[in-house]
Each structure stands twice: as C-alpha cells, then as structure tokens.
Amino acid sequence: MVKCKYLYIIILLIVIGTNSCGTGVAVDDLPDRATFANDIAPILQKNCLPCHREQGAAPFSLASYAAVKKRAKTIAKVTQKRIMPPWPADPTYSHFVGEKVLSDREIAIIQKWVKQGAVEGDQKYVYRPNAIERSNIRKPDLVIPFDSVMMHEGDLDRFFISLSNVSLPKKRFISALEFVPTEPGLVHHANGHLLLYKEGSKRMPRRPRRKMEARSEMNSDLGSLLEMQADDGSLPTRIHSAFNYLPGVQGIEYPNGIGAFEVTKDFAAVMNDVHYGPADKTVVDRSVLNVFFTDIAPSRVLSELMLGTNGVSKIVPPLVVPANKVTKHTTRFTIPEDISVLTINPHLHMLGKSFLAFAVKPNGDTIPLIRILRWNFNWQYFYTYKTMLRIPAGSEIVAVAEFDNTSNNPWNPNRPPKAVSERWDSGGASMRASDEMFQFIITYTLYKKGDEFVSLEKK
Ligand code: HEC
Structure with missing residues (x-):
C-alpha cells in the first residue's frame, strides 16, 4: 500500500481564490481607533505576508504601511468577501497548521480601520524576518538554483527537466525542502527527486547544471538523468518525489526529526517535469530549491x-x-x-x-x-x-x-x-x-x- 516517501514542500501561487462563509459581524470590543501598527499589521503578518511579500506568490507585497495603505479599500473588500486570504478548507470541519481564516472580529477591525482613514499609529510595526524572505519556513540553510527558463509571450505549455549538483563539506540531515518559483503564476506543477552519491564514489560534482526541454510531460529523458553514474560506475541512491509543487502549496518543516533524512556529501536534485505556461508576456523564471538542515537525527520515516x-x-x-x-x-x-x-x-x-x-x-x-x-x-x-x-x-x-x-x-x-x-x-x-x-x-x-x-x- 505504501510508496515510501519523504514529503516536503514548497510554496504557493496564482490567481484569485474564493471562499465560502457568511460574515456575521456581530462584534463588540473593537478598538476605538484602529491603527496599522497595533491592529492591522499583526493580522497581515500571519494571514497575508506568506504570499504578499517580495517574490511571494502574490503579485504585490503588503510588507509595509505604505503598500497596505495604497490598497486599503481593496483589502477591505476582499477580506470582507473572504476572497483573501485564500483557504478552501472548511474551518468548521477540521483544522490545520497555518490555517488562514480571518475571524469576524479581524474582518471588522480591517473595515473600521479603512473607514477611519487607514492610519499608521504612533509606533512602527516591524515584520518578522521570515515574512520578507523567499521562504515560508525560515531562512534556508542552502539554496539550490535550477537553470533559468525563459517563457516568451504566447508560449503554450512547456515542460522542463533540470539537474543541479551539490557538494557539501560533510553529510547532513535534511528536515525540509521547499521549491520556490520566481514566476509562480507560470509554474503549474513540479516534482523532484534526489540522487545520493555514496562517499568516495567520486561523483563529478563539478559537472555543470543541465536543463532539457521535455518533449512531453511523461518524459523518457528523465531516466537518463536518474541513472547518472558516479565516476566509479556506481549508481546513486534515489529518493523519489522528495519535493513537490502545486499551486498554493506552502513549505513545512516537521519537528523532532520527523520525516528528516540523511544526504551524502555529494548529491543532485533533479526537477522532473516543471510545467510552465501558457505565458502572456516574456519572463524568466529562476526557480530554486530551499534546503533546511537539522542536527536532529531522522526519527520517523514517512x-x-x-x-x-x-x-x-x-x-x-x-x-x-x-x-x-x-x-x-x-x-x-x-x-x-x-x-x-x-x-x-x-x-x-x-x-x-x-x-x-x-x-x-x-x-x-x-x-x-x-x-x-x-x-x-x-x-x-x-x-x-x-x-x-x-x-x-x-x-x-x-x-x-x-x-x-x-x-x-x-x-x-x-x-x-x-x-x-x-x-x-x-x-x-x-x-x-x-x-x-x-x-x-x-x-x-x-x-x-x-x-x-x-x-x-x-x-
Ligand atoms: C496563498 C497566497 C495568498 C495569501 C495568503 C493572500 N493572498 Fe492576496 N493574493 C494572492 C494572489 C496570488 C493574488 C492575485 C490574484 C489575482 O488578482 O488574480 C492576490 C490578490 C490580492 C488582492 C488584489 C485583489 C484584486 O481584486 O485586485 C488583494 C487586495 C489581496 N490579495 C489582499 C490580501 C490580504 C489582505 C491577505 C491577507 C488577509 C491576502 N491577500 C492573503 C495570494 C495570496
């Protein structure tokens, strides 16, 4: 029944999400005078910044007062209608980590703040750093770049396979992997594997990165990348589906070594079938894989x-x-x-x-x-x-x-x-x-x- 797998994660994406739920705003005890610093920024930090930050999934950042003030009216509208933040799961049925559902009170505060002129308040609000980095987990310990992909205006669906070699000073435990496209609106899905080269097999870690455009989504060239021999002729150990990306997916790192695994000093990350397109303008995507190390030994296999x-x-x-x-x-x-x-x-x-x-x-x-x-x-x-x-x-x-x-x-x-x-x-x-x-x-x-x-x- 099982396909053994270490599951990680990734990030987010595109177009507008809608949600259900009525908004019965029967809310008292609202602040007399709502301010950005006291009332609004903490709500945005938790519910919006995972996407609305530099190079996040959303098309603009909300990581400053000025940026929020500029869009205050739209923010009032999309939060009132529960279009933002997008959270398709019904919070009356089950609950999850990182659940993004505004309470009626939070929505009422945003409405009131906008009506009162969207004032900043006396203090400045300082966002937590992970709200402005290219990760939903924390600052990555290692960032593996993949080859950039240029999509031209008018391009339809295209599929790429890309391999990047990594050489670490010593073997390490990985606790999470997070795939981050720079053009999230264009990347529809991706699936990646790791190839672990055994110590001393002298893999040519200095071999350059390689990219191929796939002929179709089910690509036979993948086989040849996964069979990349080390210099001594041995084949690497594969970890299949070590990371996945789908619209809306956000990175998660499990605690206590759960799902962690060991990588050898020399390993490669293979992106299988990164699916791009269609493009309505010419853009370059520079997707990366964020790697998070832990010193806690792997405890549970997923x-x-x-x-x-x-x-x-x-x-x-x-x-x-x-x-x-x-x-x-x-x-x-x-x-x-x-x-x-x-x-x-x-x-x-x-x-x-x-x-x-x-x-x-x-x-x-x-x-x-x-x-x-x-x-x-x-x-x-x-x-x-x-x-x-x-x-x-x-x-x-x-x-x-x-x-x-x-x-x-x-x-x-x-x-x-x-x-x-x-x-x-x-x-x-x-x-x-x-x-x-x-x-x-x-x-x-x-x-x-x-x-x-x-x-x-x-x-
Ligand atoms: C999971 C990612 C994600 C989260 C979380 C998120 N957004 Fe968005 N948001 C997007 C994306 C992507 C778009 C662009 C969609 C579009 O306009 O097609 C967007 C669009 C918007 C827009 C423009 C809508 C319009 O009609 O022009 C506003 C305003 C907005 N978001 C506010 C918020 C606020 C406020 C929060 C938090 C309360 C939030 N978003 C949380 C991803 C997100």
Whole structure:
C-alpha cells in the first residue's frame, strides 16, 4: 500500500481564490481607533505576508504601511468577501497548521480601520524576518538554483527537466525542502527527486547544471538523468518525489526529526517535469530549491498513500464527466494498520466542485479529514494537521468529489462544455489541467503511542 516517501514542500501561487462563509459581524470590543501598527499589521503578518511579500506568490507585497495603505479599500473588500486570504478548507470541519481564516472580529477591525482613514499609529510595526524572505519556513540553510527558463509571450505549455549538483563539506540531515518559483503564476506543477552519491564514489560534482526541454510531460529523458553514474560506475541512491509543487502549496518543516533524512556529501536534485505556461508576456523564471538542515537525527520515516487516480483505490463511478452534467464520485480504502496522519492533499482539476474526506473507524465513529465546499483549482494546499492524527487499523478512508462540467463553472476550460475524463498516457494518468483527476494523498507514519499529542506546528 505504501510508496515510501519523504514529503516536503514548497510554496504557493496564482490567481484569485474564493471562499465560502457568511460574515456575521456581530462584534463588540473593537478598538476605538484602529491603527496599522497595533491592529492591522499583526493580522497581515500571519494571514497575508506568506504570499504578499517580495517574490511571494502574490503579485504585490503588503510588507509595509505604505503598500497596505495604497490598497486599503481593496483589502477591505476582499477580506470582507473572504476572497483573501485564500483557504478552501472548511474551518468548521477540521483544522490545520497555518490555517488562514480571518475571524469576524479581524474582518471588522480591517473595515473600521479603512473607514477611519487607514492610519499608521504612533509606533512602527516591524515584520518578522521570515515574512520578507523567499521562504515560508525560515531562512534556508542552502539554496539550490535550477537553470533559468525563459517563457516568451504566447508560449503554450512547456515542460522542463533540470539537474543541479551539490557538494557539501560533510553529510547532513535534511528536515525540509521547499521549491520556490520566481514566476509562480507560470509554474503549474513540479516534482523532484534526489540522487545520493555514496562517499568516495567520486561523483563529478563539478559537472555543470543541465536543463532539457521535455518533449512531453511523461518524459523518457528523465531516466537518463536518474541513472547518472558516479565516476566509479556506481549508481546513486534515489529518493523519489522528495519535493513537490502545486499551486498554493506552502513549505513545512516537521519537528523532532520527523520525516528528516540523511544526504551524502555529494548529491543532485533533479526537477522532473516543471510545467510552465501558457505565458502572456516574456519572463524568466529562476526557480530554486530551499534546503533546511537539522542536527536532529531522522526519527520517523514517512510514507504516502494515494487514493483515486493512479492510486490504490478505484473511483466509483469511473471518472467520466459528461458535458453539462454535475457528477459525484467516491473512492474508498481500508487501512490495514494503525497510522498517524501528518499531511493530506486533495487534488482535482478545473471541473472540481467540492471535496470531502473522512475515515470511518471499525466501531462506526467518523474522523473528519477535510471538507472543501467550493473547490478552487488555484489553491491546492498540502494541509498539515496541528497534531498527528491517528487512524486505527481497519478504518475505511472515504473521499468524495463533485465535478461541475456545466457552463456555470467559471473554470470550465471548454465553452461549450464537452465530456472530460481521466486520460492515460504511457506513464499513468495525464496531468494536463484540461483532463480530470481525483486524488487524495495522505502522508503518514506508522502509529506510535502518544502520537496524538505530537504537535506539528512550528515552535
Ligand atoms: C496563498 C497566497 C495568498 C495569501 C495568503 C493572500 N493572498 Fe492576496 N493574493 C494572492 C494572489 C496570488 C493574488 C492575485 C490574484 C489575482 O488578482 O488574480 C492576490 C490578490 C490580492 C488582492 C488584489 C485583489 C484584486 O481584486 O485586485 C488583494 C487586495 C489581496 N490579495 C489582499 C490580501 C490580504 C489582505 C491577505 C491577507 C488577509 C491576502 N491577500 C492573503 C495570494 C495570496
């Protein structure tokens, strides 16, 4: 059932997110006179700066009073409507690390502040440094550059593979990897592997970086990169899917050596199928991989369970969405052993309408996992539970997705709608955004007593 995997992470992305929820602003005890320094900046730091900072996923920074003041009215509007911050998961169903949902009170304070003229206040507010760096975790210990990619105005989808060699003074433990595109609006997904060269195998670490444009998304050239021999003829150890990137994904570093792993002095990072496009202006992307080291020895190995498309469980009825129809599909899997879930990732494409996942324990109790009432293709977070979530052996994990293939769906790529389904290439399901997918990915470790008390929040 498992595909062993160290899961990490990454960052964010594009276009606008929408959210549900009414805004019953029955709020008293608001400050008489709201100021930026006292009332507004702390809300923005937590909920907005992960994207609205230099080179973040959002198109502009909100990391200064001047920048915020300039957009005060729009900020009042998009927060009131809960368009920003984008957080598709229903906070009345389950909770996650880094949850970005403004309280009614916070929204009311923003409204009041803007109405009162958006004043700065007497003191200056100083943002925490990680709100202005190119990372959602902390300052990276190492930044691995990939070759830059120039997309020209009018380019359609293009796929690249790129390899970067790294030579460290000694072997290290890695606690997190975070893929960061500089043009997040253009990068649709990426999947990366590590190649570990054994000590003394004298890998040519000084061999330059290499980039290839892939002929299609399922690329055979990847094989030759993954088979990169060391000078002594030995093959490196591979860590598959060591890092992934999808729109909206943000970096996370698990505490206490959970999911950490060792890398050899000489290793390579291989970016597989970085999917760019389409471009409406000419830009250069300089994606990097942020690396975070730890001195804490790896403690728990993470595994991945994937339900649905390409996964362990079949989709019922099969994922075919006729034109002008709304359809509902379910996928189920019974887990044979006790597991502790860390992170989940629901994944659908443009026709997605809603997503629900829960586990039914052998005694019939339900464990809520996630509910997304209004699917939004642009925000596909990896959601991490605040504490490890135990699911006992024999529980059935159930995921239910709805797809809307009518013209009421603003994301529908076909006008008029036409039938859409999973489509299969030689290597598996197509990842083209115009085909559909229904996946539920669970990152877990085998349960140990006390796991339900292990916090996954940053200390
Ligand atoms: C996960 C990333 C992310 C977070 C968190 C986030 N934003 Fe955004 N925001 C974006 C992106 C991307 C856009 C550009 C979308 C677009 O306009 O197409 C955007 C657009 C905006 C806009 C322009 C909307 C318009 O119609 O012009 C405003 C204003 C805004 N965000 C404010 C905020 C505020 C305030 C917060 C926090 C309360 C916030 N955002 C949190 C990513 C984010």
